[in-house]
Amino acid sequence: MKFDELIRTNGTCRYYETTEVSNDVLARVLDASRWAPSGGNRQPLSLIAVRDQALKTQLQALYQPIWNEFLNGIYAGEKQYKARPKLLIDADHFAKHIDQIPVLLIVCARLADVQPTDVALDRLSIVGGASIYPAVQNILLKAREEGLGTALTTLLCAVEPAVKSLLGIPADISTAAMVTIGWPSKPFPRSLTRRPLSEIAFIDHYGSKFDEP
Ligand SMILES: Cc1cc2nc3c(=O)[nH]c(=O)nc-3n(C[C@H](O)[C@H](O)[C@H](O)COP(=O)(O)O)c2cc1C
Numbered sequence: 001m002k003f004d005e006l007i008r009t010n011g012t013c014r015y016y017e018t019t020e021v022s023n024d025v026l027a028r029v030l031d032a033s034r035w036a037p038s039g040g041n042r043q044p045l046s047l048i049a050v051r052d053q054a055l056k057t058q059l060q061a062l063y064q065p066i067w068n069e070f071l072n073g074i075y076a077g078e079k080q081y082k083a084r085p086k087l088l089i090d091a092d093h094f095a096k097h098i099d100q101i102p103v104l105l106i107v108c109a110r111l112a113d114v115q116p117t118d119v120a121l122d123r124l125s126i127v128g129g130a131s132i133y134p135a136v137q138n139i140l141l142k143a144r145e146e147g148l149g150t151a152l153t154t155l156l157c158a159v160e161p162a163v164k165s166l167l168g169i170p171a172d173i174s175t176a177a178m179v180t181i182g183w184p185s186k187p188f189p190r191s192l193t194r195r196p197l198s199e200i201a202f203i204d205h206y207g208s209k210f211d212e213p
Contacts, residue, residue, distance in 0.1 A: 001145050010140055011189040013149025014094035016182035021102045025146050029181065030105075032142035036135035039115035039127075045135045048167055049181075050104040055166065059178070060099035062162055066155045067095040084193075094151065094180075103181040106156075106163065107136055108173045132176045139179060149184030152177055 030047055038044060050056055071092065098104065109132045116128035136152060143150045156163055160175045169175070201210040 006141055006144055008191055009188045010144040010150075011192050012151045013180070013182075013184045013186075013188075014090040014151060015185045016097075016101045016149060016180070017185045018100055018102065019183050021148065021181060021183070025148070026103060026181070029139055029143045029146060029148065032138040033135040036138045038113075038131040038135070039117075042113040042115065042131065044109045044111070044113035044131050046108040046110070046173065048106040048108065048169070050106060050167070051102065053099070056099040056101070056104055058166055059104055059156065059163070060095075060097075062159050062166075063098055063153075063156055063178075064095055066158050067091070070155065098180065101180045101182045105139070105179040105181055106167060106169075106175060107132065107177040107179060108169060109176045110172060111174050112172060129176070136177055136179060143181055144188070147183070148181055149188070151180045153180065154178075 026049060030049065033045060033047065034043075036045075050059065071088065074088070111128070114128040114131045116125050118127045119125045140150045140152060154177050156178045157175050163169070163175050164171075164173075197212055198209065202208050203210045
């Protein structure tokens with residue numbers, strides 16, 4: 001598969017077949033994570049592929065109330081929400097059916113091994129995540145190449161202590177995401193809704209137009 005097609009059709013998958021994902025395929029997908037960069041090459045990432053039905057049921061039970069609260073916040077106008085309504089319908093279906101997705105991948109990070117260079121600034125630190133999410137993107141792309149659908153989610157991080165206790169995650173390891181993995185029951189999107197390059201790329205100074213060839 002050509003790289004351009006891969007990145008342009010790798011939408012968030014919220015509808016899955018229940019058909020299992022073999023260990024062979026899963027291993028190839030997880031292996032892709034190892035090749036991502038990390039600050040100082042400290043490689044803080046670890047992964048738990050949850051297949052056990054009882055555990056998946058409990059993860060869904062943890063996810064659902066956070067999603068409900070998020071959704072209610074949108075309907076009550078407390079949260080600004082720009083995305084199209086279909087996304088909410090899809091995400092609601094997804095929340096209710098997470099336990100039926102073949103693999104729930106819990107992405108973990110040893111925070112002692114991330115190198116956030118922006119913690120002294122008077123704003124939210126974002127650099128720590130830069131040692132983790134490139135590896136997650138490798139997983140999403142490799143899965144797409146294998147024909148698997150994925151959804152990168154972070155809502156469960158809000159209840160990290162419960163997730164850690166459920167999965168026996170050590171005290172010095174944190175959760176960074178849950179990536180759902182399975183065979184999609186709907187076709188991959190032909191293109192994704194994204195801001196144009198003209199809005200996000202500048203030359204020399206912020207706001208100075210980058211001329212696309
Ligand atoms: C950091 C991050 C967190 C996200 N968390 C969730 C989540 O908790 N639940 C969910 O359904 N989707 C989640 N998403 C998926 C986004 O909603 C999705 O990437 C976005 O709507 C674009 O969708 P598309 O890639 O299908 O075009 C998350 C995506 C990112 C990058």
